[in-house]
Amino acid sequence: MTTLPTYADVVAAADRLHGHAHRTPVLRSRTADDMLGASVFFKCENFQRMGAFKFRGAFNALSRFDAVQRLAGVVTFSSGNHAQAVALSARILGMPAVILMPSDAPQAKIDATRGYGGEVILFDRFKEDREALLQALARERGMTMIPPFDHPDVMAGQGTAVKELLDEVGELDHLFVCLGGGGLLSGSALAARALSPRCKIYGVEPEAGNDGQQSFRSGQIVRIPTPQTIADGAQSQALGHYTFAVIQRDVDDVLTATDAQLVQAMRFFAERMKMVVEPTGCLGFAAACHAGVPLVGQRVGVVISGGNVDLGRFGELLAL
Numbered sequence: 081m082t083t084l085p086t087y088a089d090v091v092a093a094a095d096r097l098h099g100h101a102h103r104t105p106v107l108r109s110r111t112a113d114d115m116l117g118a119s120v121f122f123k124c125e126n127f128q129r130m131g132a133f134k135f136r137g138a139f140n141a142l143s144r145f146d147a148v149q150r151l152a153g154v155v156t157f158s159s160g161n162h163a164q165a166v167a168l169s170a171r172i173l174g175m176p177a178v179i180l181m182p183s184d185a186p187q188a189k190i191d192a193t194r195g196y197g198g199e200v201i202l203f204d205r206f207k208e209d210r211e212a213l214l215q216a217l218a219r220e221r222g223m224t225m226i227p228p229f230d231h232p233d234v235m236a237g238q239g240t241a242v243k244e245l246l247d248e249v250g251e252l253d254h255l256f257v258c259l260g261g262g263g264l265l266s267g268s269a270l271a272a273r274a275l276s277p278r279c280k281i282y283g284v285e286p287e288a289g290n291d292g293q294q295s296f297r298s299g300q301i302v303r304i305p306t307p308q309t310i311a312d313g314a315q316s317q318a319l320g321h322y323t324f325a326v327i328q329r330d331v332d333d334v335l336t337a338t339d340a341q342l343v344q345a346m347r348f349f350a351e352r353m354k355m356v357v358e359p360t361g362c363l364g365f366a367a368a369c370h371a372g373v374p375l376v377g378q379r380v381g382v383v384i385s386g387g388n389v390d391l392g393r394f395g396e397l398l399a400l
């Protein structure tokens with residue numbers, strides 16, 4: 081049984097990522113400060129390599145492969161940013177990567193994953209058993225499976241974004257982090273507990289898919305059907321075992337945001353900060369604006385997790 085990652089693992093991950101991941105900017109906005117009556121620090125992972133923080137976790141995990149594992153390579157499943165993160169990390173590290181993607185995944189994400197050199201295998205998510213397919217691939221090709229969030233090395237890698245944020249701006253009173261399966265939130269919590277012990281840490285989920293909130297509040301992992309939301313990076317059905325353990329221990333609360341609030345935040349980022357942020361990447365700021373946490377006079381960190389949204393889709397959403 082693997083043990084839970086610690087802040088020391090986040091520090092080790094930061095060393096491995098040095099020179100490979102971007103140190104993304106921390107941006108401010110006078111308008112955001114005025115809206116919340118607070119000092120708001122945006123950690124902009126939409127400017128990370130491949131467009132989302134997931135590069136951090138994937139690269140960290142693949143960097144730890146031994147020589148035998150490197151030769152056979154990595155296998156994973158994802159309809160979204162983890163696919164691109166694994167493909168790009170594998171290419172940088174010179175190993176093969178097979179990514180199992182649902183055949184109805186956005187074409188842009190399939191193309192991007194192939195563009196980074198990943199071998200994409202499509203499957204019918206309504207008819208085929210993903211786990212069985214993965215296990216067969218791992219067995220036949222000797223590949224190592226790296227899941228999108230429930231893995232100590234992935235969690236530690238994701239934590240490096242908030243480590244950078246806190247190293248740069250100092251301690252915060254509140255930190256809002258997007259929540260899907262909990263890789264980003266658990267890693268962020270490890271970093272924040274070490275570097276800003278009094279900071280309140282919130283995970284933010286789409287309202288339609290609040291399995292994490294239910295799990296956090298009931299003390300056991302709650303599984304839900306795939307939620308209908310524009311936040312396609314947070315459509316996970318359940319937290320992982322490792323991620324839940326860290327979230328339960330280190331996170332203060334799990335909040336939600338509606339799709340309408342996500343669209344409003346997307347428009348804010350585009351109009352005021354000239355940034356393309358994908359709907360899932362808006363969760364943190366949407367909750368800072370609407371979830372009722374008193375923030376006046378406080379120092380507030382918001383993680384913007386990614387910017388991968390098809391531009392046609394982006395326009396449609398802004399027109400809503």
Ligand SMILES: *Cc1c(COP(=O)(O)O)cnc(C)c1O
Pocket residue numbers: 132134160161162228229238258259260261262263264265313314316358360361385386387
């Ligand atoms: C994957 C992803 C998330 C959710 O991250 P988890 O580690 O699964 O909680 C949030 N935002 C974006 C852009 C993502 O790609």
